[in-house]
Amino acid sequence: MPETVTTPSDSASARPASTSGATIQLENLTKSYPGSPSPAVEDVSMDIKAGETVILVGPSGCGKSTTLKMINRLIEPTSGRIRIGDEDVTDMDPVKLRRKIGYAIQSSGLFPHMTVAENIALVPKMTGWSKSGVKDRVEEMLDLVGLDPREFHGRYPRQLSGGQQQRVGVARALAADPPVLLMDEPFGAVDPITRDHLQDELIRLQHELHKTIVFVTHDFDEAIKLGDRIAVLRERSHIAQFDTPEAILTNPTDDFVSGFVGAGAALKRLNLTRVRDVGIADFPTVTVEDPLQSIFNKLRDGQHNELLMLDRRNRPYKWLRRGDLMRAKGSLARAGQLVHDTVTRDATLHDALEAVLTDSGGRVAVTGRRGEFIGVVDMQTLMNSVQELLEADRLAAMEHEHDLEELRSHRTEQELEGGDGGL
């Protein structure tokens, strides 16, 4: 890349281009710990695409961490090969290898005797970045994970909340801009609300960065939320199913997987679709600044039973029904029902359904980035979309089956014809 001179404002606003993901191929990986009769991980093969988020999910002790740690060779495989971006790294110097692979773990793994900035600076320093480069990078990473650099720079890990520590852990893992990020139950130790935030943040980050992420969890809902593809693992890391969340939800291969998916697969499906993907309907509105008479007229001329009143900044304020004004004796201040819940276009259908179910009118207002009114989603729309979704999933699953079937018979044919024993 040619060197270019950038003005300070340029470099502050635009992030330098980051390295995006690399492919990862695991070939017949096996790990036997000394002294235990059966291997902890047995013959795992997996192709992970560049820029993909793959979740390894499975019961405790099934070998998820062992599998993950073989990718950066914290655990040396007993047999099998690991390729990252077409390079066989099975015999590479592990210290060098690990500097190209971000690693974030459950307890955040921050070094308590170093400040936040020192923790983040570790890998860039080791890989020989210039002093000023490291300094800028630290600020940038803090910014990226949503922490104010001025405030958090000099703090020690124990002065941070669990969620903040986890953010710094992710910042440290990404600091040297590795193409691959390995995460071992990184959000396992924080409270559910913080976990939800951190998951959203990770989705946003990945949207910007396109790293290849391998993420371990035992929480299937987390897997659904974060994964482009999910590998459901059974004991010894045997892959029970490796597919998109949609496919696993609608078409689990066997009882083990469906047991793991748990009850309510259709409900979980709601977490995979966003409000922006379903029909957002128009709704008649008035604003608090409209004259009382025009509001009356609008309600009385029979077209609408209900209006949504917006405040001065176009945010949903009150639901007004025909009759409300009568009962309130013409006083707008007392009439109608305050809007108590709204959703954004990025909310999941699950959130929208929740809001709709708790709303007496059976609908929820959708708002934009500054809270301004966009439209509404109601029960009927949601039901229709969910049914369409499930139907589409079922079709896709059948098609997939069909493809596999064809591939299989094709292979058998070839084997029968060829018979040269090339392998």
Added chain:
Amino acid sequence: MNFWEYLGTRHQQLLTDTYQHASAVFQCMVIATLLGVLIGVISYRSGWGGSLAITSTSAILTIPSLAAIGLLIPLVGLGVPPTVIILTLYGLLPIVRNCIVGLRGVDPALVDAAKGIGMSRARRLLKVELPLAWPPILTGIRVSTQMLMGIAAIAAYASGPGLGNEIFRGLASLGSANAINQVLAGTIGIVILALLFDAAYVLLGRLTISRGIRA
């Protein structure tokens, strides 16, 4: 002659003895610390290695220091050599033990994280494990120093340097005019030195233990 008059007339000699006492303890502590941490670093990762290091250093401690010095004299002669050897050996135990305990106490998840982000073995030790084990090591150094203050007095038996000379002279001439004054001066000198060293360690702790892990 009362005690103050004694101090007044002998202060030159006393200061020299005090200085030599402090200097002997300090220098032997430096050697004991380096050796102790080295032994700790070499042995902490192996179960039996660590036990061996702790057992053998504590075996040294069970030998009465006076006897040990007596045994050393035929081997290395009188004066400084037996003093240095005895002080260093006795100073090792608390340091070795605390170093091993401290290094073993480092959270395995942190060691895992250090490996995981690509730190080499040496860097891990210097940047993560030793800094985290430093508070207990420093405690070991403090304990050692206190102990060596007393043991150094015994070195005078082998004609070593330090305040022990005052004490031994006093003990040898019990009943004479200045005997008690001599013993008292030597003992008080050692106590004051011990307190000064301890204060220095508190300061050293402030300066060298990261704020992130200070109690």
